[in-house]
Amino acid sequence: MFQPNNQISFQTRALSVKDSSALMQVDQNETSIVVRDEMQNGGLAHAETIIYYSKKLQDDLHMLGMKIKEHEENLKFLKTQKSKLDDSILDLQVRSHSSSIPKTENENNSQPQPEEQTTEQILRHEKSAAGILCQLKTRHGTQASHLPLTKDVLGIVATLGTLDDDNLSRLFAEYLGVETMLAIVCKTYEGVKALETYDKEGCINTSSGLHGLGASIGRTLDGRFLVICLENLIPYAGEFVADDPQRRLDLIKPRLPNGECPPGFLGFAVNIINVDSTNLFCLTASGYGLRETLFYNLFSRLQVYKTRAEMVLALPCISDGALSLDGGMIRSSGVFSLGNREDVGVKFPKPLETSTVPENYNEADRLVKEMKWKKDKMLEDMKREQAILEKEKSNFEKKKQEFLKFLAESSSYATQHQSQAAPDRFTPR
DSSP, X not given: XXXXXXXXXXXXXXXEXXXXXXXXXXXXXXXXXXXXXXXXXXXXXXHHHHHHHHHHHHHHHHHHHHHHHHHHHHHHHHHHHHHHHHHHHHHHHHHHOSSSSOOOOOOOTTSOOHHHHHHHHHHXXXXXXXXXXHHHHHHHGGGGGGSTTTTTEEEEGGGSOBOSOHHHHHHHHHHHOHHHHTOEEESSHXXXXXXXXXXXXXXXXXXXXXXXXXXXXXXXXXXXXXXXXXXXXXXXXXXXXXXXXXXXXXXXXXXXXXXXXXXXXXXXXXXXXXXXXXGSSOOSTTOOOTIIIIIHHHHTTOEEESOHHHHHHTGGGOSSOEEETTSOEEEETTEEOOSSOOOOSOOOOOOSSOSSOHHHXXXXXXXXXXXXXXXXXXXXXXXXXXXXXXXXXXXXXXXXHHHHHHHHHHHHHHHHHHHHHGGGGGSOO
16 A cells, blocks of 8 residues: 655744645645745735645645555455456366376276275285275175274375375375375264273273174284364364365465566365265365365365475465475474385275266366466556556655745745844834
8 A cells, every 4th residue: 555755744833734644645634834924915815825736735635645545455455356366267267177296107007996995905915904894895895884893984194185186195295194095084983982981900902893803804903093073073164165076175375575476386285185975075074175175184275286286485484384296395384304205005086987077178278268368367457557556646746846836935035024024023113
């Protein structure tokens, strides 16, 4: 917003003019020119001229100040609209994956289905809780989900989300780590308690729960394992992206000090991962889905960038970590993960079908192009408004200097007239 310079203050015994406006305009109510009784008629006429010209300059300054304010508000509005367009473009790009995340070209139709691949990866961890549950599901199919032990189990973290890009899948898995990827997810705490029981001394009862199940199929459960209880997680409490079938979270995009979104920013990990439609709504008693509970707690506001270089440039905007497609990793503000990539052995599968049908891809692509065109027009409007604003500020500065010069000349006149009129006060009448 346009800021005034120091207030202009001028006062003599014959002339008093004050300026106390936020836009350098002179308040007419505080402008007064007092002419002493001893002044001659010629002096009074000149004082009236001073008053008239002073009022005219004040009006000019006021009008210029209002124009400056108007163009500043126009610029502020355009910048807000541009930011909204930037956010919408990013949301559409993440939704369609058509222009923001390059796909790896290593698909082979002879390979097993993605979900089967993930299950095979989990089964390799034979003595893990996740491996035992997958073995149970493989042997007994849908009947396994009706057992008292597993009826509240939603699945394994690695099986509850999908990613269109294999490279991102490996990066996300490395960021979470194998222990989290193999974590069991339960809807309620009752489900957590069913997985492991204890005797009176507090020791694990190896004949019940997952320990008993593992022993019954020849897979002894070894070591600790993570269990995530959805109803005990603190969910995301904000809004969702409008008209998004995936119910992505409406997170505030990162901004550099100049107000621009960092170059190379592709989106938030929590929004890039796909969630099966059956798990998007009402998985908890409070009505929360997987994205705003499980994945929000796992990824928080983890940002994704195209390159390490772009990720490093965005450091001032990164609070909850970041990843780059070329392997860069920041785990949290000030904590960098260096070295070669690590394959954790378990990754998120690709969706069985493209997350959006080709028509939707084309529609999203069309909308992105339309929004970018609007953004270009908006940038032109902003450039034009900025030029007008600079011109009005220049005009205001010139008018202010004219006013200051006028005040100085008026002061000189008043001083001279006072000195000429002063002897008359002591002349006998």
